[in-house]
Amino acid sequence: MPGHKAPNETGELKDIGGKLRLFTDQALHPGARISPADAQLHYLLHVMRVRNGDRALLFNGRDGEWRCVLADVSRRGCVVVCEIQTRTQDSVADLWLAFAPIKKTPAEFLTQKATELGVAALIPVITERTVARRVNLERLRANAVEAAEQSERLSVPEIREPQMLPQFLESWLHSRRLLFCDEAGDAMTIADALANEGHHSSWGVLSGPEGGFSRAERQLIRSHPAVLPVTLGPRIMRADTAALAALAVWQAIRGDWH
Amino acid sequence: MPGHKAPNETGELKDIGGKLRLFTDQALHPGARISPADAQLHYLLHVMRVRNGDRALLFNGRDGEWRCVLADVSRRGCVVVCEIQTRTQDSVADLWLAFAPIKKTPAEFLTQKATELGVAALIPVITERTVARRVNLERLRANAVEAAEQSERLSVPEIREPQMLPQFLESWLHSRRLLFCDEAGDAMTIADALANEGHHSSWGVLSGPEGGFSRAERQLIRSHPAVLPVTLGPRIMRADTAALAALAVWQAIRGDWH
Numbered sequence: 391m392p393g394h395k396a397p398n399e400t401g402e403l404k405d406i407g408g409k410l411r412l413f414t415d416q417a418l419h420p421g422a423r424i425s426p427a428d429a430q431l432h433y434l435l436h437v438m439r440v441r442n443g444d445r446a447l448l449f450n451g452r453d454g455e456w457r458c459v460l461a462d463v464s465r466r467g468c469v470v471v472c473e474i475q476t477r478t479q480d481s482v483a484d485l486w487l488a489f490a491p492i493k494k495t496p497a498e499f500l501t502q503k504a505t506e507l508g509v510a511a512l513i514p515v516i517t518e519r520t521v522a523r524r525v526n527l528e529r530l531r532a533n534a535v536e537a538a539e540q541s542e543r544l545s546v547p548e549i550r551e552p553q554m555l556p557q558f559l560e561s562w563l564h565s566r567r568l569l570f571c572d573e574a575g576d577a578m579t580i581a582d583a584l585a586n587e588g589h590h591s592s593w594g595v596l597s598g599p600e601g602g603f604s605r606a607e608r609q610l611i612r613s614h615p616a617v618l619p620v621t622l623g624p625r626i627m628r629a630d631t632a633a634l635a636a637l638a639v640w641q642a643i644r645g646d647w648h
Numbered sequence: 649m650p651g652h653k654a655p656n657e658t659g660e661l662k663d664i665g666g667k668l669r670l671f672t673d674q675a676l677h678p679g680a681r682i683s684p685a686d687a688q689l690h691y692l693l694h695v696m697r698v699r700n701g702d703r704a705l706l707f708n709g710r711d712g713e714w715r716c717v718l719a720d721v722s723r724r725g726c727v728v729v730c731e732i733q734t735r736t737q738d739s740v741a742d743l744w745l746a747f748a749p750i751k752k753t754p755a756e757f758l759t760q761k762a763t764e765l766g767v768a769a770l771i772p773v774i775t776e777r778t779v780a781r782r783v784n785l786e787r788l789r790a791n792a793v794e795a796a797e798q799s800e801r802l803s804v805p806e807i808r809e810p811q812m813l814p815q816f817l818e819s820w821l822h823s824r825r826l827l828f829c830d831e832a833g834d835a836m837t838i839a840d841a842l843a844n845e846g847h848h849s850s851w852g853v854l855s856g857p858e859g860g861f862s863r864a865e866r867q868l869i870r871s872h873p874a875v876l877p878v879t880l881g882p883r884i885m886r887a888d889t890a891a892l893a894a895l896a897v898w899q900a901i902r903g904d905w906h
Contacts (some may be wrong), residue, residue, distance in 0.1 A: 499757070506885045507893065541883045581900045623905035625799045627764045634889075635765065635896035642839045642897040647881035 410446040411539045418453040422472040451545035454479040483645045484592045486511040490599035491522040500630045501530045505537035507637040514552035519601035525552050559614050566592040570619045571632045577619035584643040597633035668704040669797045676711040680730040709803035712737040741903045742850045744769040748857035749780040758888045759788045763795035765895040772810035777859035783810050817872050824850040828877045829890045831860050835877035842901040855891035
């Protein structure tokens with residue numbers, strides 16, 4: 391929710407710290423009166439110290455983005471009233487990230503960056519060597535909302551329930567290509583692999599835990615018909631670096647950067 | 649310096665937490681006796697609790713990687729004695745990252761990730777809207793050393809002295825292509841731009857501060873003959889996300905991932 395940047399009429403980005411951009415679950419239409427969530431209320435009243443008549447932008451993942459005006463501001467509450475739609479809803483790239491949960495800070499960081507990189511869903515996958523088996527989904531959802539508000543997205547990525555690797559693979563549709571960041575080094579380069587797969591539109595990225603996948607897990611993953619093993623070069627990358635690198639390259643070659 | 653992973657003889661990565669990989673400034677040759685730096689000594693003696701005869705891998709950015717044995721271990725010191733060379737020195741991609749300094753945590757994170765992504769040098773560049781004008785170069789150098797030790801690199805990226813943007817551009821050689829992550833959106837996509845520039849071998853990435861470059865700065869940057877403005881898609885990314893995304897895409901299309 392902090393001050394963010396938006397393109398002005400000349401195309402230059404300028405800081406519009408005075409403007410606010412917020413996600414809501416509620417429906418947006420002319421005159422809709424939206425009650426901010428508790429954390430948003432705190433932010434609006436006590437951090438941004440809004441007044442009646444201040445503006446905000448709202449989005450809910452369905453109805454585009456709306457210019458709103460703040461009303462009924464008191465010490466304990468306010469409402470956000472929809473005026474006009476500023477952007478129509480767009481469709482996000484059909485890209486999911488499946489990742490072995492990592493320590494708290496890298497997991498929050500990964501959620502934030504994956505949101506900025508345009509993923510539609512994040513799926514925690516528990517592997518043999520996954521150390522951090524407890525995942526604070528609520529915390530990750532809050533990270534995703536905040537990153538979506540700041541990155542001008544019109545939707546928040548879905549944070550799914552954690553799955554064990556075998557069940558995750560079993561339920562993975564054959565029609566959704568799964569980029570597997572394979573550390574073994576005998577896989578195709580990610581750029582070549584993506585260039586060869588022009589006809590697929592639904593994608594996922596699977597990245598491993600700190601200690602890598604076990605040999606049995608690698609075999610299981612590579613035997614899935616949807617899996618496309620790729621290499622990310624000669625250096626050893628941390629789990630979160632590898633995941634972000636794969637997402638960035640996917641967006642550059644197959645996604646909406648292209 | 650923490651436990652890291654290395655390929656074993658079958659190509660699978662396994663955790664070799666018992667092994668150590670360390671950077672040193674000193675020359676490496678058979679029988680060379682290396683004195684660890686203070687922080688390394690603390691780590692070896694009090695965290696890893698090494699004993700005489702324990703193994704370590706050493707690299708210095710010039711002489712490849714060496715298998716070493718620990719000797720003269722006492723409560724206050726030890727030496728690391730070179731045995732045989734395990735890898736010859738490789739050449740790192742000629743890729744630099746110029747970035748507007750950001751807050752402490754993102755700057756340390758960016759240094760770590762850029763090291764994993766194979767940059768040869770990092771250059772802090774002060775811009776009009778740069779908030780964090782003080783850069784702790786020693787801290788960033790320590791981050792780079794640690795990331796190089798863990799990522800199997802044979803060299804540590806150079807952390808240069810900060811420069812003001814105009815001086816930075818003035819001293820930038822015309823022969824070194826400079827990818828400019830331009831937020832204005834009228835630039836070429838990064839994948840197309842990189843695909844068209846096959847003949848260049850020396851590169852840099854320039855990423856802006858939190859509030860973006862000013863209009864005057866954008867004009868100054870775009871007027872430099874080495875600059876190649878590129879777009880990273882429709883979403884607003886944090887400064888560190890944009891820098892890492894550009895580095896990953898460069899490695900995938902032009903660098904050693906390819």
